[in-house]
Amino acid sequence: MILRHSFMKLICDMASKSHSNDEEVETKEMDIRSLSSSGRHVHNTQYLHKVGVPPKQNLFREFTATVKETFFADDPLRHFKDQSRSRKLILGIQAVFPILEWGRSYSWRKFIGDLIAGLTIASLCIPQDIAYAKLANLDPQYGLYSSFVPPLIYALMGSSRDIAIGPVAVVSLLLGTMLSNEIDPIKNAAEYRRLAFTATFFAGITQATLGFLRLGFLIDFLSHAAIVGFMAGAAVTIALQQLKGLLGINKFTKKTDIISVMHSVWGNAHHGWNWQTIVIGSSFLSFLLFSKYIGKKNKKFFWVPAIAPLISVVLSTFFVYITHAEKKGVQIVKNIEKGINPTSVNKIYFHGEYLLKGLKIGVVAGMIALTEAVAIGRTFASMKDYQLDGNREMVALGAMNVVGSMTSCYVATGSFSRSAVNYMAGCQTAVSNIIMSCVVFLTLEFITPLFKYTPNAILAAIIISAVVGLFDVPAAILIWKIDKFDFVACLGAFLGVVFSSVEKGLLIAVSISFAKILLQVTRPRTAILGKLPRTTVYRNILQYPEAAKVPGVLIVRVDSAIYFSNSNYVKERILRWLRDEEEQVKAACQPTIQFLIVEMSPVTDIDTSGIHAFQELYRSLQKKNVQLILANPGPVVIDKLHASNFANLIGNDKIFLTVADAVSSCSPELVEEV
């Protein structure tokens, strides 16, 4: 590629001398064209409308426009325009703390909605928190801590009205797996906790930084399909992990892949299973799943699956307490500390070898947590039709986790299941999170000792019934229907998580997502166009079988911006279309191809490599005595065609507004014959 430019100049003279017969051809072409223009009586638009060249922008404005589209696409500062300085300050404070904005119009009616929703999600979150903390290999109270401080911070800074904040299953599992790769959670519990807070701190920093630098779009690089697969895989992995609690197994593998886990389960089948645990666990699991089924069957009973976990916990705890089942091998929660979050500022590793490890784990966990929270936020915002600034959301989530890491919380984010319950219970604002937080506060202060006799099997059952929803079969079926490649990404992520580990699955998901992007930019589609009968519309002949090719003219549409990554392919592909067409034409004894029209409507941009490719295409066509004609280049493209002098090379009169104009310039008689 390098030096091609100089080569071209260097050799252009020689080439033009050695092929002096080109000129003759061009004269002939000109004759045809002048003939055609005299014989024209249908399409005279191209004399009215030449392809527009947009007004030249100055460099600075062009640059700021690009920066704006990239980082400020949602125009977050539009409210600040044309405001006084003091008003701007108020708006600025409101932007950081949206509660100041919506708080002013808060009403009693809204509070009723928020109160009901808050109580409902609190009843759901308390048993879940205790269970999820176990997934992260932390003591149960840390789950409750994470449902106390973070929701309060979010209520101040967040702008989603429906999200329910707290620990979630997938992030807990991810954190648990990654942290225990570094430190043993049982032998070095204190250090493990410190690393957990460090990771939480950096997860928050990552989230806030992404939001502040307006790099939120980075999370869009994880494709929907990959997430569906990843989540389903995580659900299976989490459910499998719960077999330990559900079957009352003492010795259990630390690996999370399905083979190790099943091996561990069957290896313990003879003397490792505890039938009392199995009875309690399976009966309450059936109850939970049944309540879920009722909630799904009739939307009015959405509260049934929402309070079922709490009921299960209360009933089973009471049952164990009176029967002393814990002495018969039924494992219970045992100690759960009373009182609200202690500080943990001094526990975060700000130096030493664990700083870097915490940072790494924090970045990964923070990104996954972000993906989940932003997806929830967007879904509900579009459902209730309010604007949500993704980047501002990220700053709020980040701040919440940074504060959380200093108050003994681990990574919190928006929970899918609880947010849906929150929405259905009629929440109006983030006040429902405050209500939930208050209930958790009361629980921590007064009720935690009562959880001592809660059997682990119940927590396992609660987790299983919670993650069932992550296994989204209809979404997978829809993906299969819409896009097979997406399905491969989905399946790859799923199998990666299930058969290897959460991190591997995530890596597979990201890799496949990127591979798809790269494939997309390397191999753009091209199509041969034909004329729809009785119109001047040209369309893909594969999509419209009635579309007729114009004899002697080949019309190719390139369906992508032409960049270095595909310029060579585009050139080769156009030449291949031409070769195939020439063979067909020869076999059918039709007039040979004299004109190649490239429909450029979808070509939104072109770079230097693209221009080179077109120069080469032009030269190849010259050798074949085929005229190159361009139709409808966009503003950026026409600008660059002029800047690079390519427009002059092929002739400005070879660039047309529409394909119809271009075709009629070639041979109007033929067009009318069709």
Place this chain on the structure above:
Amino acid sequence: MILRHSFMKLICDMASKSHSNDEEVETKEMDIRSLSSSGRHVHNTQYLHKVGVPPKQNLFREFTATVKETFFADDPLRHFKDQSRSRKLILGIQAVFPILEWGRSYSWRKFIGDLIAGLTIASLCIPQDIAYAKLANLDPQYGLYSSFVPPLIYALMGSSRDIAIGPVAVVSLLLGTMLSNEIDPIKNAAEYRRLAFTATFFAGITQATLGFLRLGFLIDFLSHAAIVGFMAGAAVTIALQQLKGLLGINKFTKKTDIISVMHSVWGNAHHGWNWQTIVIGSSFLSFLLFSKYIGKKNKKFFWVPAIAPLISVVLSTFFVYITHAEKKGVQIVKNIEKGINPTSVNKIYFHGEYLLKGLKIGVVAGMIALTEAVAIGRTFASMKDYQLDGNREMVALGAMNVVGSMTSCYVATGSFSRSAVNYMAGCQTAVSNIIMSCVVFLTLEFITPLFKYTPNAILAAIIISAVVGLFDVPAAILIWKIDKFDFVACLGAFLGVVFSSVEKGLLIAVSISFAKILLQVTRPRTAILGKLPRTTVYRNILQYPEAAKVPGVLIVRVDSAIYFSNSNYVKERILRWLRDEEEQVKAACQPTIQFLIVEMSPVTDIDTSGIHAFQELYRSLQKKNVQLILANPGPVVIDKLHASNFANLIGNDKIFLTVADAVSSCSPELVEEV
């Protein structure tokens, strides 16, 4: 994103109940449409042509078609179609050894051309080879070895007719830098050489593998602009390195960045420079540059710069020999071994720690060598209009380097400067490489001892005059003109190489190239369309200021496939266009926007995330009482709109063949008024 699907279903009922006024709106819309169809007398095409749904392909065929477009885009097996088995075998052998194909039609006339070209490039390559070997920290004969065996292998297997094979400056520098990071080339010369052969071996394996697996398109990911910058940076670095030879400095830094080198040069200014060396070096450098100027000025004298290096070597060697300048501090080549390539099979590291290092260096060097060779091959193939299969080329280049690594050669590839000379000297086939190879053979066997007295300063001068051409200012200017972002990539790679190191520069070049791709897929362009007066053509109003918006209708064109990486942006951007337009319309007291037409012509594909984004867009528009209408979705898109049931959701009668049809369905009176 996960679970959105279930959410939607779950909440759809509720939403539809709470917004029952939607139905009324739709009825009103219907009235307008039925009115419009009765009042229509211009556009009745949509009754003739519905948007075509392409015939359903079976999964296997779809898959093979994708694989074919990705890996076999150039249809390399087309010659094999409909041939007998024995003919296929012959074609297969010819595909591996193209010499069997073109050799049969070889003629005396072609041989004359090849002979002259071969002798010319030989005279150029011999001094260059000796000089480049020094760049790679190898003894001079290894440069000559690499111009003996590889061109022979290439002549048998390669299909480019104009490329001149041998060591090149940039690859030599890259190899020299990377190898000497691992092993000191002076203290451990033998081990250094072994690692060089190992790297060459793996460079060959990399090249052949890429070609064999038809992954050649991977080299397209290095953008033209990045290469221009990288090459210019390498040229500056190489030229600076030559100050050592040119000024006769003994102690010289091993770093390649400009600051270390200039420090080293000035630090030696007082007693490290040798004036005799400077006189010889600068006078011959002037001679070489002047000959280059002559060759550039008049294409007839292309042979002047081609033989100038050999003349310089001969004259300077003779001069040193008779004046005994080597005793006055003028450094000379000293020993250069006689005889052809010894075997080096047993020197390649096939195990041990250097295996991996050699592999790593080999992959990088192999890719860069490939980029250069393929660019040359493509340029000349398009100039002389013959087909070149990039992947087959890579196999040839790979085989050549694998054989080379076993015969004491280091990485050889196509040289820009020598290939241009080859072309201009009138080469016809790869026989010119064989001629060159024969001359190098004779040189190795008989003449090498004569190079003993060649001053190093001459080699430095030859290198400088050779790399001047890599500093391609016009190309950089063109890049600046065409694409500012490309220019940043170019400058970044240049500065990275000059101020840091070759590898860093390369890394920067690759990173910027990828960043550009990612930016492209994340932030596609969108445009507002207006109607060109007296036509039914709708175009970007920024490009065509005369294009008029249709009152009450907003027409947005999305200029890219809609994938997970941009689906959310596209949705938000469309809503922002709508919001802006509504504000404008309000201010101007014009009719409110009732219809949003999305022109989908450039949307070549859509994935699950894209469909979700459109569903959300549709819901948001419903809330605003704006109708969503689609114009001209392509075959893949319409297929997926149906598969996902989105076409039914918005109504099949809301999808039109052209924007004009869509507009006339909204309000034909308005269209005719304009």
